[in-house]
Amino acid sequence: MIASWFDTLHVRRWLTLVVILFLLIGVPAQAAVFTPGCTAGVGDAAALQSAVTLASLNAQVDTISLAAGCTYTLTATLTVAADAGNLLSVVGNGAILSGDDTFRVFTVNSGANVTIDGVTIRDGAAADGAGIASSGTLTVTDSSIRDNAVSGKGGGIYVSGGTLTLTNSTVANNSAASGGGVNNQATAALNNSTLSGNAASTSGGGLSAQGTTTLHNTIIANSSGGDCAGAVTASHSLVEGGGCGVINGVSGNKTGDPALSALTGSPAYHTLQMGSLAIDMGDNALIPVGVTTDQAGSPRIVNGVVDMGAYESRGFVGVSPAAQDVSEGGEAVITFSRTGNNSIPLIVDFSRGGTASYADYTLLSDGSPLLSDQVTFAEGITSVNVTMSVGDDIPAEADETVVLTVTAASAFDLGTVSVSTTTILQNDLVVTVPTSDGAGSLRQAVLNANAFPTDDTITFSGVATVNVAGNHLNVANNGSLTIEGEGILINGTDTTTIFQVAGSAVVIMNDVTLADGIGGNGGALFNSGTLTLNNSTVSGNSALDGGGGIYNSASGTLTLNNSTIGGNSAFVGGGISNSGTVTLNNSTISGNSAFVGGGGLSNYGTLVLNNSTVADNSATNFGGGVRAAGTQIIRNSIIANNASGTSDDCGQLGIVTIDVDNSLVEDGGCGVINGVDGNKTGDPALGALTGSPAYYPLLPGSIAINAGSNALIPPGMTTDQVGRPRILNTTVDMGSYEYAAATLLTVQLTLQGRPPAPNAQWASTVHVQIRPQGGGTPYLSGDFTANTSGIIGFLDLYPGTYDLWIKGTHTLARLHTITLVEGGNILTTSVLQEGDANDSNSVTIADFSILAAAFGSSVGQALYNPQANFNGDAAVNISDFSLLAANFTKIGEGGGAP
Incomplete structure (x- = not known):
């Protein structure tokens, strides 16, 4: 190594001396x-x-x-x-x-x-x-x-x-x-x-x-x-x-911003992103003589004009949309496009990814399957469509994705969007046929839900009634299952219990009606899991043994919210037979019957009634309304008008736990004493059963009105079974229904630029919302038209304090706090300020532009725009301009309609 180093050093010194020698003696170096x-x-x-x-x-x-x-x-x-x-x-x-x-x-x-x-x-x-x-x-x-x-x-x-x-x-x-x-x-x-x-x-x-x-x-x-x-x-x-x-x-x-991409290549350079200000904005005459390529070695001029910067954009290829959904059995279109030099043929390569398998879909071009992951552009063509045809299979599958990524295109850069993701929405949980079995049936949807380890939702499309025949539907999913009924009727066809919910299952049913089921235990439902019914009805079912409507086993937890169990029959527990835990909130049990006992409810487990009504049920032997053989907790509820050989309304069987507070048991059954613990006995004065899910309204003078306890209302319960506020006149009523006396509201609009009323120019349409004070879901929301005096009347409101938000189609909004009492109420609005032509709840230059475009026109003319006719005189003129000018830059109250 020493010799090698010496030789290298020696050669270098020798070369240096040679050059110096040539310089010194004047011999030209090469x-x-x-x-x-x-x-x-x-x-x-x-x-x-x-x-x-x-x-x-x-x-x-x-x-x-x-x-x-x-x-x-x-x-x-x-x-x-x-x-x-x-x-x-x-x-x-x-x-x-x-x-x-x-x-x-x-x-x-x-x-x-x-x-x-x-x-x-x-x-x-x-x-x-x-x-x-x-x-x-x-x-x-x-x-x-x-x-x-x-x-x-x-x-x-x-x-x-x-x-x-x-x-x-x-x-x-x-x-x-x-x-x-x-x-x-x-x-x-x-x-x-x-x-x-x-x-x-x-x-x-x-x-x-x-x-x-x-x-x-x-x-x-x-x-x-x-x-x-x-x-x-x-x-x-x-x-x-x-x-x-x-x-x-x-x-x-x-x-x-020139929209530069990250450094790439060697020597490194910035490419220009699609839409860059620098593309085609140079001057060809300023390119130095002899320069024919850019830093990357590509042609220095593409598309006729040089770009600014070291890099020449070669045009772009991309794909759209970036994301889309398609249902099983449907088709989706993915568009490959190019910009820049379109005069040459082009082949674009792409890769496939995602969770879907190739068997789930087919990619087509011009109706024929793509044989390779490439799309071809002919000369002059700027876009090519690829159709994804998705199969519709029966087996359970979760949502799947297909990801197409542009990977290469000769002489082109990747555009802003080079990846397109298509999500194949499984329809395995969508019920599309009324029949009991097969593809699109409720049975198949339940089977598919059982196969998914996740939380699932079954929905219905194009059907109003679904029939279940032969065997019951067994729900045994690992996650939760929600059935979004939207008014669907599920009919047991008098052949089977409709649903059986296994011990591991969690099921929520929203807005469904279960009818005409029949079984040994549980005509419509046999529950061993966790089952919740919201805004639903169980009616016309029967059981040979327990639970004409629902049988809740010892392991079952059943909750009914704003629901009705009616017209069912069984040997025991005509409406519900319970050995587990049942909670009823704002619900009604009516018209059920049992041969032995518990026409409405037979309870051997734990029963909780919150603001519920049990009425017009019957039993041949014992407990026409409730057969109390377990733990009973009854709050703000009504049990009345039931019939039985023994204990019409509530029959206590043996030594059991009964806790009744602020409730009405008409015949004093289950140990209820009038005046003790806020309880009452006697006729509750119920009106006729009405509505869906059905409920009993309270008639004027009912002893159940304002007789409940606000402290006993379950957390989160803000409305009654009908959707009225749960508390009116400061104190909650007993039962599932909250009584409201007739409450009227007259609103007098205060409008700008009108002649004295009555006059047609006062007949304005406004959007009104009556909301809970401080915000929340409106109790009333809609468009209303005033009479020629600018007056609007509202009926069937509820006493209480509310926010009233009001806005004309071209006025700024006003927000009023009003307290309504029984009888008549009058509100005169603050001035509804004109000028909001684009209905944005503000008056800006955009509104002035709308006014200017229609200025000088009247009804029937091409340029007329009613949104610029602020004073309602059928013409857009200087009066409208004056109204806009007076309110320019102002903003309405209440933040706009939610």
Whole structure:
């Protein structure tokens, strides 16, 4: 090794002496080509240093050709010294010269003439000019000057004298005190180059131009400390922040975001994103002579006009939509498109991903299956549609995705959207047929739900009645199952129990009616799991043993909210037979019958009645309403008008726990004493059963009115079974229904610009909402038209304090707080201010534009717009203008309709 090192050193010294000798004796030296070596990607930095030194001594045109893909990490700065007439050309071939965050990469002394092509100069560190410091003649083409840092001037390039010509190059992510990318104190010409992501602590994050600086077809953007400081002569260039006197639209220049992509390639460059301000905005006449390609090696002019910056956009290919849904059995269309050079044929490759298997769908082009993951554009064609045909299978599947990603397109860039995701929505839980079995049936939907480990929802499409015959539907899913009925009738066809809910299952049924089921236990439902019925009805079912409507086993938890169990029959527990836990909230048990006992309810477990009504049930033997054989907790409820051989309303069987508070048991059964614990006995004065789910209204004078306890209302219960407020007149009623006396409201509108009433101009339409005070779901919401005196009447309201929000179609909204009492109420509104032509609850220049477009027109004319006719006189004129002007910039109250 020592001998080898000695030989290398000896040769270098010998070559140096030879050159010096030639110079001394006047014999012309020959042009030299140096090729510093590279091993496994690591360049011979010492050989490179020697080559630069020797080239500096030679007055001929010397070339240093770096190894492609190689990184030369320097141990000292490469200094090109001045010597009369010398010219050094450094050909990078994509190689990297690194200062190792310790040294400046290049110094070009005064008198030296250096050309650098296809090189990455990075990681330099110095006081000034960490990438290059030049006072000579410097030409840089197709190169990248990046990630260099100085404490002074010119993080990437510092030009203290001489000239700089920068062409098709990128200066990125450099930093300095002044001129983070380039600091020019002499003469510099930047042609089709990009300065981006550079930073300066004082000024000129991208460029500090203190000498003579020319920008042609160049981009300076994304800088910290300002894009450009000083003065430049710029043509067809973009300076994002508009520094150095660059004005948008002057001399073809632009300001604003050029939409650069992240650095890519080697030497690194920024591609232009789709829609970039720089695309086709350069000037072909400003391209330096001989430049035919961009930094990436692609044609310098595409689509007829050169782009600004180092990179020429080649056009874009993309795919749309970015996301869409399709149902099983349906079709979705994915569109591949291109912009830019459309005159050539094009093949675009894409990849497939997602959770769906190829068997779930077929991709078609022109009706035929695609044989490969490619789409072909003919000449002049800008878009190609691919149709995804999705199969409709019966087996249970969750939602699946198909992801198509554009991967390659020769001579084109990827557009803003290059990935399209289509979600195949499973219809395995959608009931589409009324029949008992097969594809689209409720039975198949339940089977599919059982197969899914997740929470599932069954819905119905195109059917009003679903029949279940033969065997019951067994719900045994691992997650929860919600059945969104939306009024569906599920009919047991007098052949089977409709549902059996297994012990592990959690089931919620919303707005369903279960009818005509029959079974041994549970005519409609046999529950061993956790079952909740909301706004639902169980009627006309029967059981040979227990639970004509529902049988709740010892492991079952059953909750009924705003629901009705009616007209069912069984041996015991005509409506419900319970051995587990049953809770009824705002619900009604009526018209059920049992042969032995518990016409409405037979309880051997735990029964909780909250604001519920049990009435008109019957049993031959015992407990026409309730057969109490377990734990009974009865609050704010009514048990009345039931019939039985023994204990009409509530029959206690043995020694059991009964806790009754603020409830009415008509015959005093189950130990209820009038006046004790807020309880009552006697006739509750129930009206006829009505509504769906059915309920009993309270008649005027009922002893159940205002006789409940607000403290016993379950958390979250804010309305009664009908949807009225659960508390009216300060105290809750007993039973599922909240009584409200007739409450009327007369609203007198106060309008602008009208003649005295009565007059047709007062017959305005307004949107009114009556909401809970302070916000919440409106009790009343809709459009109402006043009479010719501007009066609107509202019936069947409830006493209480509310927010009333009112807005005309072209007025600002007003928000009033009103307290309604039984009988008549009158509200005169605040002035409804006119001028909101676009109904946005504000009066702005947009409303003025609508008025101006219709000004001078009247009803029947083409330009007439009723939204600009603020005073209702069938014409748009100066009166309407005056109303708008008076309210200009005002904003309505209440934040708009929710």
